Amino acid sequence: MKTYEPILLKNMIQPGYAGSLPEYERAGGYQALRKVLGKVTPAEVTAVVMKSGLRGRGGAGFPTGVKWGFLPKDYQGPRYLCCNADESEPGTFKDRQLIERDPHQLLEGMLLACYAIGAASSYIYIRGEFVLGAKILEAAIKEARAAGYVGKNILGTGVSIDIWVHRGAGAYICGEETALLESLEGKRGLPRVKPPFPATHGLYNKPTVVNNVETLANLPHIMNRGAEWFASIGSPPKSTGTRVFCVSGHVARPGNYEVPMGITFRELIYEQAGGMRSDKKLKAFIPGGASAPFLTPDHLDVKLDFESVALAGSMLGSGGVTVMEEGTDMVWAALRLMEFFYHESCGKCSPCREGSSWLVQIMRRIVNKRGRMEDLETLTDLCKNIAGRTVCAFGDAEVSPILSTLKHWRHEYVTMIHAAEAANLIRPEPAGAKH
Amino acid sequence: MLKEKYQAEIDEILSRYPVKRSALLPLLYLAQREEGYVTEAAMQEIAGILKLTPPQVYETATFYTMLNLKPVGRFHLQVCKSLMCALVGSDTVIGWIGTKLGIKPGETTQDKLFTLSIVECLAACGTGPMMQVNDDYYERLTEEKLDRILADLRQTGTCSLKTGPFMWPEPAAAKSGA
Numbered sequence: 137m138k139t140y141e142p143i144l145l146k147n148m149i150q151p152g153y154a155g156s157l158p159e160y161e162r163a164g165g166y167q168a169l170r171k172v173l174g175k176v177t178p179a180e181v182t183a184v185v186m187k188s189g190l191r192g193r194g195g196a197g198f199p200t201g202v203k204w205g206f207l208p209k210d211y212q213g214p215r216y217l218c219c220n221a222d223e224s225e226p227g228t229f230k231d232r233q234l235i236e237r238d239p240h241q242l243l244e245g246m247l248l249a250c251y252a253i254g255a256a257s258s259y260i261y262i263r264g265e266f267v268l269g270a271k272i273l274e275a276a277i278k279e280a281r282a283a284g285y286v287g288k289n290i291l292g293t294g295v296s297i298d299i300w301v302h303r304g305a306g307a308y309i310c311g312e313e314t315a316l317l318e319s320l321e322g323k324r325g326l327p328r329v330k331p332p333f334p335a336t337h338g339l340y341n342k343p344t345v346v347n348n349v350e351t352l353a354n355l356p357h358i359m360n361r362g363a364e365w366f367a368s369i370g371s372p373p374k375s376t377g378t379r380v381f382c383v384s385g386h387v388a389r390p391g392n393y394e395v396p397m398g399i400t401f402r403e404l405i406y407e408q409a410g411g412m413r414s415d416k417k418l419k420a421f422i423p424g425g426a427s428a429p430f431l432t433p434d435h436l437d438v439k440l441d442f443e444s445v446a447l448a449g450s451m452l453g454s455g456g457v458t459v460m461e462e463g464t465d466m467v468w469a470a471l472r473l474m475e476f477f478y479h480e481s482c483g484k485c486s487p488c489r490e491g492s493s494w495l496v497q498i499m500r501r502i503v504n505k506r507g508r509m510e511d512l513e514t515l516t517d518l519c520k521n522i523a524g525r526t527v528c529a530f531g532d533a534e535v536s537p538i539l540s541t542l543k544h545w546r547h548e549y550v551t552m553i554h555a556a557e558a559a560n561l562i563r564p565e566p567a568g569a570k571h
Numbered sequence: 572m573l574k575e576k577y578q579a580e581i582d583e584i585l586s587r588y589p590v591k592r593s594a595l596l597p598l599l600y601l602a603q604r605e606e607g608y609v610t611e612a613a614m615q616e617i618a619g620i621l622k623l624t625p626p627q628v629y630e631t632a633t634f635y636t637m638l639n640l641k642p643v644g645r646f647h648l649q650v651c652k653s654l655m656c657a658l659v660g661s662d663t664v665i666g667w668i669g670t671k672l673g674i675k676p677g678e679t680t681q682d683k684l685f686t687l688s689i690v691e692c693l694a695a696c697g698t699g700p701m702m703q704v705n706d707d708y709y710e711r712l713t714e715e716k717l718d719r720i721l722a723d724l725r726q727t728g729t730c731s732l733k734t735g736p737f738m739w740p741e742p743a744a745a746k747s748g749a
Contacts, residue, residue, distance in 0.1 A: 226692040236736035264637045267706040305635030322595030324634040384655045384696035391739040472654040
């Protein structure tokens with residue numbers, strides 16, 4: 137098996153590494169901050185990050201430096217950085233590891249980002265279930281504050297940056313950046329209509345940047361080793377650096393694997409994650425979290441970079457790769473994800489709120505062998521009327537399990553419906569029946 | 572009253588934010604820690620502290636699944652049923668717990684010790700099936716592990732099988748596997 141140099145997991149894979157401040161410093165931690173603060177201008181930091189090609193690791197893959205560049209240059213009031221640690225996309229469990237095993241790597245990344253965008257206050261919005269992660273971060277912030285890395289006049293440079301941990305309380309939608317901001321403001325997590333974008337009207341209506349944990353954790357390494365070094369890793373020019381891919385489902389060794397972008401799914405699944413867990417063959421996989429359309433064994437040689445996965449009809453998303461073996465019922469699998477989206481729809485937009493409920497009802501009917509052939513048309517029609525018609529990307533996400541399984545495994549739906557007809561479970565409506 | 576008992580903690584929470592309402596979720600958590608769930612009286616008090624109306628507090632509290640507006644058992648067993656856990660056996664886990672405790676999802680045992688809930692993805696997909704019990708994660712669950720967890724919780728109030736700080740594969744395995 138080919139091995140790759142770990143960047144983000146480098147410290148934590150050392151046996152005994154527990155992520156304390158002295159350990160992080162011994163491993164070269166906070167050197168980037170020392171190198172940058174007061175010595176390199178914020179504009180130069182942004183330029184380096186732009187040049188590195190770093191793109192957001194949360195799902196959308198937007199270039200980080202460009203996002204920072206959208207902040208108004210001449211605005212005198214407060215600006216904010218929010219670290220998105222909501223990690224709620226099913227199939228994704230990398231941020232939890234980055235937080236719990238090497239919290240200072242994230243803090244150093246946040247400090248660098250705050251310096252670049254001129255933010256004196258930042259919040260880590262962490263999903264409420266990560267109680268341990270929140271405690272670890274709070275302890276790390278306390279350590280960093282005592283050592284002069286966080287707080288007023290950091291390292292005597294006159295720069296002041298504060299970091300607080302803010303726990304969510306169980307809502308998938310709060311991983312959407314504007315819903316995150318609403319939630320942080322103490323409201324229901326309903327996404328905002330964009331524009332205006334958070335860059336100008338974010339937290340408390342002030343210029344704000346929201347970056348994912350893994351995105352921020354890359355910054356100390358980029359500032360230490362340079363934009364050219366980072367841009368040479370992965371699949372340049374558009375997908376640079378490594379990704380921590382989360383492999384779950386029917387593989388021999390599920391878990392987090394940090395590899396350069398651009399390796400194939402075949403290599404990730406069969407070499408890194410040890411292949412299938414039994415002698416059953418691979419039937420399907422989801423390449424980038426629950427919002428990404430399903431792919432088939434024909435797509436195993438697709439490269440794990442933003443463009444290649446998009447070209448294959450799906451998306452690299454959050455990097456959560458879920459593998460399903462032969463024998464997995466694809467209609468059932470799509471229903472499970474649909475039930476997730478139905479549960480998590482925030483209720484703001486009618487197509488998503490009502491549509492997700494209808495989709496779940498129809499899918500349950502089919503799985504319970506009470507489906508009708510026209511249900512397939514209704515499903516497709518509903519999906520088309522949800523996608524693209526909502527305030528946030530949730531609408532597009534929720535239809536992808538159904539549309540992609542209908543595309544690749546339509547015969548399984550048909551078989552279930554035929555079984556229903558054969559079992560004579562569908563009876564003609566009694567005359568005069570009303571709905 | 573929260574204010575009398577936790578004045579210092581409330582002040583510290585308020586100091587983190589330039590706008591008071593941001594302290595709403597932290598204060599609701601405080602109320603839940605105190606009573607085991609968020610009472611109407613607590614929501615009224617929090618509204619007073621943050622200069623909000625009680626409906627503003629209520630509309631926020633009802634949005635988030637982790638805030639319990641009804642009492643739950645001493646141990647709140649929350650089993651993930653999303654696809655990634657379902658692929659590796661979460662339905663068996665739910666069935667096993669239900670049989671052992673004689674309750675259905677959404678119910679509490681008569682002795683008020685255990686509440687069983689079925690929840691959506693808790694971001695531990697590589698180590699499923701899994702569940703959260705109060706603040707702790709339990710991963711890679713098996714019937715044997717579940718029996719021990721339930722027995723330990725009943726007897727000692729905690730269980731050493733809880734997981735984290737999280738890393739998977741574990742460092743040694745990552746090294747030999749690399």
